[in-house]
Amino acid sequence: MRHGKYPFIIGFLAVPVALYAIFVVGAYLQMFRLSLTDWSGYGTFKDIGFDNFVKLWNDEVIWTALRHNGFLLLVMPIVTIAIALLFAFLLNVGGGSKGGMTRGVWGSKIYRVVFFFPQLLALALVAVIFQRVYGPDKSGMINGLLPDSWEPWLFLADEKWALTCILIVLIWQAVGFYVVLFSAGMGSIGQEIYEAAALDGASRITLFFKITLPLLWGNIQVAWIYLGIAAFDAFALVNIMTVNQGGPNNSTQVLSMQIYLNAFKYSQAGYASAIGVVLFFLALSFAWLTLRVTRSDSVEA
């Protein structure tokens, strides 16, 4: 199988490599280049060295945004994975057992479809819907359900809770996908392993921690990376849902929103590129760290 493989390799890889060279590598190089200029987004610009980065360092809004990204990055993957694992487990082996056969809770076939619903709605539509769910007066879905004597909750208009509201939507949107992913993983764990354990008298909790969790570890690692990236981004929700794109009073500000605002609203494309450079290195460090921990499982080829 040796002779004549290079024509194939070159032919097969030429187009994707060219696309990447132009649209990804080229685009990043240009972003790095622009981050060293005072370009407004129109017309000419001049080099200003690392001034943008000095400005970044002293920009309080950026630090606030960074803290919010950090908060999402810490909480979102953990909660999402925990809920998804719990429900995948309930769907697959959490119900009663019959004649030694474990099975899912009542109606688990329906749940499998229901949990995938949020995936069918685009993130943008989810944002629009939850704007309505969070409506700060009686026409809002949650406030409409609360007793009339209660003060309406402000949700997104409340500085203290706005980011948590976004977090909940992120989790709501992501959880179904990982329920399905983990279910698939659990499905490939042999029934007989569970049966044997159940016959030995293992409780649901024992089954979960001693069998399911260790055997799913690979899937969980993949989920962690994807959720981390979603937490780094969060642009669609913040852009559509929040008051004044990142408000009130920057309480939902994130880095991607700052890039967008600086580039397309404040006419500071050079500065926006500098934020982009920071985001690039942050995301890569996160990925590198995660991949280092999971190296033997996911990058092997």
Add this chain to the structure above:
Amino acid sequence: MARHDDGVVTVGRSRIGTFFANTTGIVFGLVMIFPVYWVLNTAFKPDSEVRSFTPTFFPNDFTLDNFRSALGEELFIPSMINGLIITAMAVAAALVVGFLAALAIARFSFYGRKAIILIILAVQLVPFLALLIPLFLMLQGANLTNSLVGVALVYLVLLLPYTVWTLRGFISGIPRELDEAAMIDGCTRAQVFWRIILPLTGPGLVATSVYGFIQAWNEFIIINTLNNPQKQNLMAWLLYNQTERGTAWGPLMAGAIITSIPVVVFFLIIQRNIATGLTAGAVKG
């Protein structure tokens, strides 16, 4: 739970635990489904009922007016067609380019192979928004802003990592002995790819094209930045239109339903295979 009470010995499970598990399932299911139900509920209500402060759980006056007014918008149908053209171009190109690239990575060993895999994965890890400015400049330079092809090109680049990675998983799962047997029987290498590997990768191609369709169809940030209002897709049009006129929830939700129909149809078709598609990418090889 009558089915549990038919005299079968239950092993290691308490009935209370089962009840608790079932209840949790139902509550969680309701939380997941409620917003979706609410979209449907709003879309079929007349405007007066949507704005009413006392929520109604079913439309009192069932109406299709919201759908009529959404479809009647000047740019609704053009945006839908734009979206379909862009999506079709991006997905078709991603399948062809991605399949060939996956073949090269899965079936050959060569210098730089690991580097290519790492770059493909790394790109997926960086929020794409950071690239919006340079991409805009590049496409402007190439006269590809306000064009469907320009957007499709960007989407193609976005779809490639997942496509290549997933198909590579599928191809790695096909035993090399098959290739070798076919070549001994006189197949050329190209024939092996075309007649053996391509058909066996079928489920992978379906999974990746559905994923690609959903991604491209639902995208709105890139197209909104690159193109003027006449060249938007349905999603961008819907969101743009919302901010433009204040929120008319009824027509907006009707528009959301129409936008989601292709995705739902795809989902129903491949529902059974979704899990396979999702996990195949993780197959080692």
